[in-house]
Amino acid sequence: MAEYKLQTPLSDEDVSKLKAGDIVYLTGTLYTARDAAHKRLVELILNGEPLPFDLEGAVIYYVGPTPPKPGEVIGSAGPTTSYRMDSYAPILIEHGLKGMIGKGKRNQDVKEACKKYKAVYFGAVGGAGALLAKRIKDAKVIAYPELGPEAVREIVVEDFPVVVVNDTYGNDLYEEGRKLWAKQ
Amino acid sequence: MRRVAYEDIVKAIRDTIIYSTTHLSEDMHKALKEALEKEESIVSKAVLEQLLENAEIAAKEEKPLCQDTGLAIFFVKVGSDVQVEGGTLKEAIYEGTRRGYEEGYLRASTCDCFTRANLKDKVGYNLPPIIYFDLVEGDKIEIEFAAKGGGSENGSRATVLAPAQGKEGILNFVKQVVSDAGPNVCPPIVVGVGVGGSFDYAAVMSKHALFRDIGTPNPDPELDAFEKEIQEELNKLGIGAMGMGGTQTVLAVHIETYQPGRMCHIASLPVAVNIQCHSSRHAHITI
Numbered sequence: 390m391a392e393y394k395l396q397t398p399l400s401d402e403d404v405s406k407l408k409a410g411d412i413v414y415l416t417g418t419l420y421t422a423r424d425a426a427h428k429r430l431v432e433l434i435l436n437g438e439p440l441p442f443d444l445e446g447a448v449i450y451y452v453g454p455t456p457p458k459p460g461e462v463i464g465s466a467g468p469t470t471s472y473r474m475d476s477y478a479p480i481l482i483e484h485g486l487k488g489m490i491g492k493g494k495r496n497q498d499v500k501e502a503c504k505k506y507k508a509v510y511f512g513a514v515g516g517a518g519a520l521l522a523k524r525i526k527d528a529k530v531i532a533y534p535e536l537g538p539e540a541v542r543e544i545v546v547e548d549f550p551v552v553v554v555n556d557t558y559g560n561d562l563y564e565e566g567r568k569l570w571a572k573q
Numbered sequence: 574m575r576r577v578a579y580e581d582i583v584k585a586i587r588d589t590i591i592y593s594t595t596h597l598s599e600d601m602h603k604a605l606k607e608a609l610e611k612e613e614s615i616v617s618k619a620v621l622e623q624l625l626e627n628a629e630i631a632a633k634e635e636k637p638l639c640q641d642t643g644l645a646i647f648f649v650k651v652g653s654d655v656q657v658e659g660g661t662l663k664e665a666i667y668e669g670t671r672r673g674y675e676e677g678y679l680r681a682s683t684c685d686c687f688t689r690a691n692l693k694d695k696v697g698y699n700l701p702p703i704i705y706f707d708l709v710e711g712d713k714i715e716i717e718f719a720a721k722g723g724g725s726e727n728g729s730r731a732t733v734l735a736p737a738q739g740k741e742g743i744l745n746f747v748k749q750v751v752s753d754a755g756p757n758v759c760p761p762i763v764v765g766v767g768v769g770g771s772f773d774y775a776a777v778m779s780k781h782a783l784f785r786d787i788g789t790p791n792p793d794p795e796l797d798a799f800e801k802e803i804q805e806e807l808n809k810l811g812i813g814a815m816g817m818g819g820t821q822t823v824l825a826v827h828i829e830t831y832q833p834g835r836m837c838h839i840a841s842l843p844v845a846v847n848i849q850c851h852s853s854r855h856a857h858i859t860i
Contacts (some may be wrong), residue, residue, distance in 0.1 A: 415831065451682065452640065453641075454680075455640050456679075458676045461636075464637065464640065464680075465637035466640055473756065492756065493755060493757035494816075514620055514624065515759040515815060516627070516638065516639045516851055516852035517623050517624060518627070518637060518795060519634060519636040519638060523690065537693070565612070566616065566811070566816070567755070567811045567816070569820050570614060570813060570820060571811030
């Protein structure tokens with residue numbers, strides 16, 4: 390288990406050195422999107438239309454934050470369950486997406502896309518929304534404001550703590566961790 | 574007949590919602606600390622430490638513990654000698670929910686299940702809540718509230734077993750549900766199990782079982798032992814905190830049966846499993 394500090398956008402070289410179980414502190418810009426936004430992003434790609442942000446090297450954070458109180462940058466902002474984005478993620482990865490942050494298992498298609506196009510899936514600690522929000526320094530809605538918590542936001546993070554769950558070599562932290570500790 | 578003002582109920586519910594979504598309950602706090610002591614995996618220990626730190630930050634900044642501030646769930650016992658003045662009890666619960674979520678800067682997470690459009694403008698901010706009413710003796714209104722997140726709800730399941738499958742069948746079903754859910758439901762978890770009643774009521778009981786404070790024994794000694802047996806079996810799965818591998822996957826198993834008599838139909842054995850993530854936000858108020 391290694392520890393890295395990485396700056397976004399991520400390069401092939403950045404993600405290739407990561408292994409499942411590594412701890413990574415991300416600094417730079419992330420984009421937030423959940424199911425509804427993913428559906429729209431994929432439609433844009435299929436129609437050959439431009440996306441609201443540059444996918445090349447981008448990291449998407451699966452989160453639907455609570456509304457910020459006056460004076461706050463963002464409300465509580467922990468990860469949501471990632472499998473709901475599984476049907477959309479491979480095409481985004483094919484078009485340059487290098488990282489996804491969420492919680493929970495991914496399907497085989499996403500894992501294959503991570504291997505083929507060099508991308509990683511990071512896990513953040515679910516239910517740690519107040520703690521993770523402290524690492525978010527700026528946030529603005531850049532697309533689909535009508536989706537409310539599900540709008541696409543550009544957020545700036547500093548040392549945002551994540552763990553590599555699926556790396557570019559087909560390893561899966563959830564499977565490995567469970568095998569290590571299962572008692573039957 | 575005791576009279577209670579509509580506005581008092583609204584305010585009590587509003588305040589309870591805001592407090593319980595920003596302050597980790599005492600029982601959960603204690604359970605997470607104990608899990609941290611017992612956990613052997615370094616990765617899972619680190620997760621548990623983050624969760625305790627998160628609870629500190631949330632309380633200090635009065636910020637929601639988790640961004641999924643859930644559906645508002647209520648179990649309400651209404652005494653036969655109490656009357657609400659100035660509106661109905663149901664209206665008061667709706668209004669208290671709306672105000673709690675909107676004024677507390679909590680998330681509006683209700684949507685049309687077909688179009689997926691948020692209901693905050695059409696129905697109201699995070700409305701409607703889910704309410705179970707029960708009629709009891711006395712002049713009090715007892716309200717149990719939970720903010721139930723979607724992630725752990727998505728890993729919950731219900732079935733109807735054959736009576737011959739008995740306790741072994743129940744254990745196997747619970748094990749299957751928790752194993753399949755794995756990291757998705759934000760472990761360490763509390764597992765609510767409803768056994769008996771009818772197909773639908775087993776699910777209701779599995780949800781209500783989550784309201785019992787962790788560490789409070791089941792009043793039925795046989796079920797208390799069964800809860801501990803199931804918990805031990807589940808912790809052998811090795812899922813760990815946030816599914817990263819470890820020994821502390823399940824903080825408690827709570828079983829509820831239909832009373833009186835642990836009733837179910839002679840032909841059936843309904844079983845429901847409702848999973849509660851570590852961000853268990855529940856509260857109890859008596860008015």
